Amino acid sequence: MTALLARGLTRGFDHPDGRVEVLRGVDLDVAAGEVVTVSGRSGSGKSALFALLCGFDKPDSGTVEVCGAPLAAIPAWADCAVLPQALGLAQELTLAENIALPLVLSGRRGEVADRVRDLMAELGIDALADRYPPEVSYGQQQRAALARAVAIRPRVLLADEPTAHLDHASVQAVLGLVRRTAGEGAAVLVATHHDEVHRIADRGLTLTNGRISAR
Numbered sequence: 001m002t003a004l005l006a007r008g009l010t011r012g013f014d015h016p017d018g019r020v021e022v023l024r025g026v027d028l029d030v031a032a033g034e035v036v037t038v039s040g041r042s043g044s045g046k047s048a049l050f051a052l053l054c055g056f057d058k059p060d061s062g063t064v065e066v067c068g069a070p071l072a073a074i075p076a077w078a079d080c081a082v083l084p085q086a087l088g089l090a091q092e093l094t095l096a097e098n099i100a101l102p103l104v105l106s107g108r109r110g111e112v113a114d115r116v117r118d119l120m121a122e123l124g125i126d127a128l129a130d131r132y133p134p135e136v137s138y139g140q141q142q143r144a145a146l147a148r149a150v151a152i153r154p155r156v157l158l159a160d161e162p163t164a165h166l167d168h169a170s171v172q173a174v175l176g177l178v179r180r181t182a183g184e185g186a187a188v189l190v191a192t193h194h195d196e197v198h199r200i201a202d203r204g205l206t207l208t209n210g211r212i213s214a215r
């Protein structure tokens with residue numbers, strides 16, 4: 001089943017020296033259970049594409065469907081969860097509270113304790129549960145943001161460069177979790193420059209001059 005579908009996405013941005021058409025007609029299908037990578041040089045539009053797929057931004061033209069429903073607004077986190085490049089952790093919440101937040105907000109408080117403990121242990125950040133984001137490294141924050149994204153077992157996971165800035169052991173832990181998330185039925189799209197990520201993916205795509213093709 002296709003869980004994430006995009007057709008004909010275009011998006012341009014106005015700059016002082018003129019308009020830049022970043023996405024020029026992107027089609028994309030990611031099936032439940034599949035891990036797909038998106039690569040492309042810096043500035044090729046990976047993050048801009050992700051912002052359209054999760055409803056954070058609107059395309060100039062084209063459509064997105066998440067779990068069979070046209071994207072009209074930001075979808076429920078359980079349908080489409082995001083690890084943005086900027087992470088977006090709440091600075092006034094501890095790492096454990098950040099990871100728990102999607103479950104709490106969707107009325108699934110009963111799942112919080114086990115899920116938060118297990119994910120933090122799997123990602124090697126369990127000793128940091130009570131620390132606030134500014135009190136830990138960027139790589140530790142990044143793993144907390146990934147744990148937050150998957151805690152609710154989303155049907156679609158968008159992860160923007162989830163292994164940037166991590167050491168080898170942390171990369172392996174992150175990739176294990178990404179693969180398992182897909183194994184549990186999620187459609188996973190990962191923007192990456194890293195070969196380790198391509199190796200655990202089912203297939204790869206590349207963005208060049210605003211268009212997407214097989215890697």
Ligand SMILES: Nc1ncnc2c1ncn2[C@@H]1O[C@H](COP(=O)(O)OP(=O)(O)OP(=O)(O)O)[C@@H](O)[C@H]1O
Binds near residue numbers: 014040042043048049
């Ligand atoms: N909100 C915005 N306003 C103006 N220009 C933007 C905006 N968002 C993205 N861009 C431009 O769109 C292009 C693509 O940016 P994007 O961040 O999507 O690239 P990327 O492939 O994710 O790069 P990287 O690998 O470095 O993260 C860049 O030229 C960027 O300057």
